[in-house]
Amino acid sequence: MSGLSIWEVLGQPPTDDQRAIKRAYAQQLKRTHPEDDAAGFQLLRQAYERATSIAAHAAARAHAAEPAQESHPEPQAEVVEACAPEKDPHEAHWRICGRLEQLLAMEHVDPAAMTAALEAVLQTESMENLEIFADTEVGLARVLLHFAPRGDLLLPRAIEHFGWYDQEDRWDLSPEIRGVLSRERALAVMTRLSDRRHQHHVGYMTLCAGPLETMGFWRRLRLGRRHRPVAAFLNFAVGQAPGVLHMLDQDVVEAWDRRIARREKTRQARTTFWVFGAFLAVVLLMARW
Amino acid sequence: MIVGIDLGTTNSAIGVWRDGEAQLIPNSLGQFLTPSAVGIADDGTVLVGMAARERQSTHPNDTATAFKRYMGSQKQTRLGQREFLPEELSALVLRALKADAEAFLGEPVTEAVIAVPAYFNDKQRKATRRAGELAGFKVERLINEPTAAALAYGIGERGDEVRFLVFDLGGGTFDVSVLELFDGVVEVRASAGDNRLGGEDFNDLLVDMLRRRFEAKWGEAGRDDAALHQRLRAAAERGRRELSEKPSATLSVVWKGQAYEHEVTAEALEMAAEGLLSRLRDPVLRSLRDSDLRIGALDEIVLVGGATRMPMVRRAVTRMFGRFPAASINVDEAIARGAAVQAGLKARDAALNEVVLTDVCPYSLGVDVGEHGPNGQIRTGLFSPVIERNTTIPASRVESFRTLRAGQRQIEFGVYQGEARWVAENVKLGDIVIPIPARPAGEIEVKCRFTYDINGLLEVDVEVPLTGERRQLVIVDEDNTDEADVATRRAELAQLKVHPRDEASNRAAMARAGRCYEDFIGERRDYVARLIGQFESVLDRQDPRSAILARSELLAALDQLEGESFL
Numbered sequence A: 001m002s003g004l005s006i007w008e009v010l011g012q013p014p015t016d017d018q019r020a021i022k023r024a025y026a027q028q029l030k031r032t033h034p035e036d037d038a039a040g041f042q043l044l045r046q047a048y049e050r051a052t053s054i055a056a057h058a059a060a061r062a063h064a065a066e067p068a069q070e071s072h073p074e075p076q077a078e079v080v081e082a083c084a085p086e087k088d089p090h091e092a093h094w095r096i097c098g099r100l101e102q103l104l105a106m107e108h109v110d111p112a113a114m115t116a117a118l119e120a121v122l123q124t125e126s127m128e129n130l131e132i133f134a135d136t137e138v139g140l141a142r143v144l145l146h147f148a149p150r151g152d153l154l155l156p157r158a159i160e161h162f163g164w165y166d167q168e169d170r171w172d173l174s175p176e177i178r179g180v181l182s183r184e185r186a187l188a189v190m191t192r193l194s195d196r197r198h199q200h201h202v203g204y205m206t207l208c209a210g211p212l213e214t215m216g217f218w219r220r221l222r223l224g225r226r227h228r229p230v231a232a233f234l235n236f237a238v239g240q241a242p243g244v245l246h247m248l249d250q251d252v253v254e255a256w257d258r259r260i261a262r263r264e265k266t267r268q269a270r271t272t273f274w275v276f277g278a279f280l281a282v283v284l285l286m287a288r289w
Numbered sequence B: 001m002i003v004g005i006d007l008g009t010t011n012s013a014i015g016v017w018r019d020g021e022a023q024l025i026p027n028s029l030g031q032f033l034t035p036s037a038v039g040i041a042d043d044g045t046v047l048v049g050m051a052a053r054e055r056q057s058t059h060p061n062d063t064a065t066a067f068k069r070y071m072g073s074q075k076q077t078r079l080g081q082r083e084f085l086p087e088e089l090s091a092l093v094l095r096a097l098k099a100d101a102e103a104f105l106g107e108p109v110t111e112a113v114i115a116v117p118a119y120f121n122d123k124q125r126k127a128t129r130r131a132g133e134l135a136g137f138k139v140e141r142l143i144n145e146p147t148a149a150a151l152a153y154g155i156g157e158r159g160d161e162v163r164f165l166v167f168d169l170g171g172g173t174f175d176v177s178v179l180e181l182f183d184g185v186v187e188v189r190a191s192a193g194d195n196r197l198g199g200e201d202f203n204d205l206l207v208d209m210l211r212r213r214f215e216a217k218w219g220e221a222g223r224d225d226a227a228l229h230q231r232l233r234a235a236a237e238r239g240r241r242e243l244s245e246k247p248s249a250t251l252s253v254v255w256k257g258q259a260y261e262h263e264v265t266a267e268a269l270e271m272a273a274e275g276l277l278s279r280l281r282d283p284v285l286r287s288l289r290d291s292d293l294r295i296g297a298l299d300e301i302v303l304v305g306g307a308t309r310m311p312m313v314r315r316a317v318t319r320m321f322g323r324f325p326a327a328s329i330n331v332d333e334a335i336a337r338g339a340a341v342q343a344g345l346k347a348r349d350a351a352l353n354e355v356v357l358t359d360v361c362p363y364s365l366g367v368d369v370g371e372h373g374p375n376g377q378i379r380t381g382l383f384s385p386v387i388e389r390n391t392t393i394p395a396s397r398v399e400s401f402r403t404l405r406a407g408q409r410q411i412e413f414g415v416y417q418g419e420a421r422w423v424a425e426n427v428k429l430g431d432i433v434i435p436i437p438a439r440p441a442g443e444i445e446v447k448c449r450f451t452y453d454i455n456g457l458l459e460v461d462v463e464v465p466l467t468g469e470r471r472q473l474v475i476v477d478e479d480n481t482d483e484a485d486v487a488t489r490r491a492e493l494a495q496l497k498v499h500p501r502d503e504a505s506n507r508a509a510m511a512r513a514g515r516c517y518e519d520f521i522g523e524r525r526d527y528v529a530r531l532i533g534q535f536e537s538v539l540d541r542q543d544p545r546s547a548i549l550a551r552s553e554l555l556a557a558l559d560q561l562e563g564e565s566f567l
């Protein structure tokens, strides 16, 4: 690095004024032309980007420091009056989104109403608008995750509509959408696991049954011996369906993990005992001879 | 003098920066647009442009079009006695443009700026550069097409802080760029696109419609008939242009002496095109996201590329942005003009003294890495970007990586370009290996520096700080085509006889008449035959003046018959 501050590189005293930063950058750019001086340009560019982001943060801070308008309806009304009283053309869209969110937040799950509400969101005219589309896309992913499992039945439709599976292999896919995809995948695996014929069905169902301690005596006796299928299932899940593990009761999974480890230890001890015994027997026999 | 070239999928154009402005150069037919079509005439000479395009449906095996779609691949096209790579076919087009420029400027032209789709990857760019070299150009710069369009558009624009989005839908590629102009700086903030989306894809929809409609009649034979396929493509192109003006159009083809007609409405085409139209959204969203701008901050949406003439595309744009796009520039000449501006910038023309252009690399560049999977095993083949897409270039970035395995003796980096999470789906640019001392996992650090220069040349440096060991990789060409190879191929192409320039107009007129003969039946076919006979007899007289007259009469008659010819 040259040891110059970004402001020295820009030839501009420190400022939060974006316009002044741009002007300074443009002026320097003509001196350090990207065609002639790659290193000089990169330094300048770095300084410019830093200065711009500092100014943007300052602006955001200043904005935040202003009295929060949204929490005081009265002053806001005044502000709206002061500016042209322009109506948000997409207000209806956000209202429809709000309805879906309300349904998801309700204790009682009404699949038909939820499906209809999602469909209404996807079909509004505003969805043709790019910005609305983008905001709704991420917002929907976030809401569906937030209210899981209540929104689970909506996942396939949302994934299909936004083509999330097609984007899945991108490194910059938003975390919300990645979350939805991994949840959907886990749900699909769980559906398969609920089928009796699945090789890990028994192990999976045992974990779903809840903590052993709360079970009746006979049931506990029956389920408590399923070390082997549970271990096989856990092995499978860790490797191939980590999402499923997150959706199970973590306490139950941990309890079983400990049980399996304990049993593994006793088994090992037993094996050691037998091997050692056999060895001793052989030695004794040899000594006899 | 440096020329600027738009090497398009459908049409190409060439221009220069002269007398303080960008000027387009007409071809031998007097037109600014030259169809990107190459053919071999019956006498073995090479035809480029309109003559070749018009011969496509009558000589499907001797004509090549839309080869830009395969740029950078090894796909061979047989024409006459020889097989051609896409870059060689492009070189023939470039050579024709070069000849036009030399005739126009009256001096040899050897340096060029060539426009490429912003979303072309490294392979496609290198192939384009080679095409220029094969045509005898020194390629001074490849400029991104939407950037060129923006230059053409923005140079006149002296506003303070103007932000706009260029939406370029051409014959075969779709590009979006977001730009900002301020104080003489033309700054590209982000580019995104789709290398395989354009007017051609809309034509394919119409071709499919026709095929479905007449499947029963054409049967097996119709499926593999190259001539029929080209005729369908031509009918689709004509019909689609009509649908830009009218609510419905009749597509007609003649095959084996019989005419087939099918009426299509603009509405039906729009319904069929829903999938294509929805593919316009993603690149636009991405370019906005990457440039950190809201739609409201854009001062203008600029449409470029012939396919944006389609009303359904305009409507889709209007809906996406919630406002009408600007249509103030000539959609199919803007890129060549912009390339000419870049040529002027490159030559440091005084009139452009105050303008500086900065562009971005539209793809992420990075290396493959491994990580510990959920099971503790090591997964390899993950992509880790070093220079993220839409970074302003020239740029240089460093990332550190650590060993994954204990006792590892070397680290091998694969260098990739793309956005996929797994490198297997990205474009591989090269490999670099560096030895390291054996240590426990994670103890050795390796620094990886990527330097991407203004010509799109990537240099990768890796260094092990502990030992000071360094390795360097300059990604020149992963296809291993060296200078000598380019030189021999250039010589080979130069051997090909090109149809004389001064005969090009007659040739193109004849080719069109020949196509019309096959496109019609009955009385109208006889009429075309008569026109051809008359024209040939005038040509035989070898009198240039009467030939010119006869040609314009012939073309007028054909216009009457089938509507104006189009590029």
Ligand SMILES: Nc1ncnc2c1ncn2[C@@H]1O[C@H](COP(=O)(O)OP(=O)(O)OP(=O)(O)O)[C@@H](O)[C@H]1O
Pocket: B007, B008, B009, B010, B011, B012, B068, B169, B170, B171, B172, B173, B174, B198, B199, B200, B237, B240, B241, B242, B244, B304, B305, B306, B307, B308, B309, B310, B331, B332
């Ligand atoms: N009036 C029109 N109506 C519909 N489509 C049109 C019209 N005019 C031109 N086109 C289409 O525009 C396309 C050609 O546009 P353009 O010349 O911009 O592309 P190009 O530069 O050759 O291709 P690219 O930039 O993708 O490499 C063709 O597909 C053509 O059908």
Ligand SMILES: [Mg+2]
Pocket: B006, B008, B009, B145, B170, B171, B305, B335
């Ligand atoms: Mg183009």
